[in-house]
Amino acid sequence: MRKLLNTLYVMNEEAYAALDGENVVIRAKETELGRIPLHQLEGIILFSYVGASPALMGKCAREGIDLVFCTPRGRFLARTCAEIRGNVLLRRMQYRLADEPLQSARIARCFIFGKLANARRVLDRTRRDHAIRIDEKKFQLAMDQLRGRMEQVMQETSLDALRGMEGAAATIYFGLFDDMILRNKETFYFHGRNRRPPLDRVNALLSFVYTLLGNDCTSALESVGLDPYVGFLHRDRPGRTSLAQDLLEELRPCMADRFVLTLINDRIVSPKDFELQENGAVLLKTEGRKKVLAEWQEKKKGKITHPFLKEKMEWGLVPYAQALLLARYLRDDLDGYPPFLWK
Structure with a gap:
């Protein structure tokens, strides 16, 4: 059975998520707001129009970490997808x-x-x-x-x-x-x-x-x-x-x-x-x-x-x-x- 880890919810409308080594880094207007090791996460949900770096999207897809994009008001926009898994x-x-x-x-x-x-x-x-x-x-x-x-x-x-x-x-x-x-x-x-x-x-x-x-x-x-x-x-x-x-x-x-x-x-x-x-x-x-x-x-x-x-x-x-x-x-x-x- 899958282990339930943490989901990172990024609420700042000006936040941008990037990859730094094995960490996700959240920035807004050149200011670092937070840094979290990816191995502690099962998902990242961004309530922002600014987005995420291609490197982070690729890393999340490879590691099976959900990366979901929503509007600041919570409407679903898109999600990253890895190669299709399963039989x-x-x-x-x-x-x-x-x-x-x-x-x-x-x-x-x-x-x-x-x-x-x-x-x-x-x-x-x-x-x-x-x-x-x-x-x-x-x-x-x-x-x-x-x-x-x-x-x-x-x-x-x-x-x-x-x-x-x-x-x-x-x-x-x-x-x-x-x-x-x-x-x-x-x-x-x-x-x-x-x-x-x-x-x-x-x-x-x-x-x-x-x-x-x-x-x-x-x-x-x-x-x-x-x-x-x-x-x-x-x-x-x-x-x-x-x-x-x-x-x-x-x-x-x-x-x-x-x-x-x-x-x-x-x-x-x-x-x-x-x-x-x-x-x-x-x-x-x-x-x-x-x-x-x-x-x-x-x-x-x-x-x-x-x-x-x-x-x-x-x-x-x-x-x-x-x-x-x-x-x-x-x-x-x-x-x-x-x-x-x-x-």
């Missing part, structure tokens, strides 16, 4: 199955089943932990509806029907998201999912954290030799890591949504961490992003017992475990892909 037979099988609607649906329904099961678990945790602060009957009804759709999903063979079921389930789940926000309700409210740009503070947090988790899913798939751009639920689109988006679906509720709720309910973020723009967009300020990133790193260090592998691991390794299980399924070592079911 070519594995990727050929991935491509063949992705071209067969029935086989794609068989895998896609596992991703959706995992998403619905984990969404139901998030609702259940809130219902149990904060029963006196929420409408228990409303939560129980939503949980029962999600359970019913979980049973339907595993019988479905149409990709379009699966997408419709996923959308209907998401409406049920997000219909209670605002009820799970227990503090600062006047400034942290959720009236529906919106993005590009996010129009409230909760959606700004969700979009930023989904980007972080999406990068982890892409790295995980590449590490086992799968092509993150060829998905089963999400179809091909230029520039979209469709398979990473597939994997992201089942992990959103337990890794991202629950994390965002903790940030708000534990008052880790506050209204002053956000910038409200004239066009209605709401974006995280630099200090707000730093808070989220620091907590995200701590979240990934937390321990969990993997429900299928029965092994203790850090939360940050869950995407890698799922990528490995997907590869084993495609190699015919498993009868089916086991989604991550949070307990």
Whole structure:
């Protein structure tokens, strides 16, 4: 299993990353801001338009260190890629199955089943932990509806029907998201999912954290030799890591949504961490992003017992475990892909 090392997040919008021996050096306007040995890192994420040196990009590609470029506001731009790793037979099988609607649906329904099961678990945790602060009957009804759709999903063979079921389930789940926000309700409210740009503070947090988790899913798939751009639920689109988006679906509720709720309910973020723009967009300020990133790193260090592998691991390794299980399924070592079911 891959060792979870540190990810270096570079927040300075004027920062430039360069290579000096075996170190990454961060500079801004000729001033050295920091120097870190590369062997201590598993990834570098730059929130800057200035960029990185070709030498550093080449070194990261050779050493398997993710180098990701995002806008200062957190929108993904690009990532460095090394030579394609893994068995070519594995990727050929991935491509063949992705071209067969029935086989794609068989895998896609596992991703959706995992998403619905984990969404139901998030609702259940809130219902149990904060029963006196929420409408228990409303939560129980939503949980029962999600359970019913979980049973339907595993019988479905149409990709379009699966997408419709996923959308209907998401409406049920997000219909209670605002009820799970227990503090600062006047400034942290959720009236529906919106993005590009996010129009409230909760959606700004969700979009930023989904980007972080999406990068982890892409790295995980590449590490086992799968092509993150060829998905089963999400179809091909230029520039979209469709398979990473597939994997992201089942992990959103337990890794991202629950994390965002903790940030708000534990008052880790506050209204002053956000910038409200004239066009209605709401974006995280630099200090707000730093808070989220620091907590995200701590979240990934937390321990969990993997429900299928029965092994203790850090939360940050869950995407890698799922990528490995997907590869084993495609190699015919498993009868089916086991989604991550949070307990």
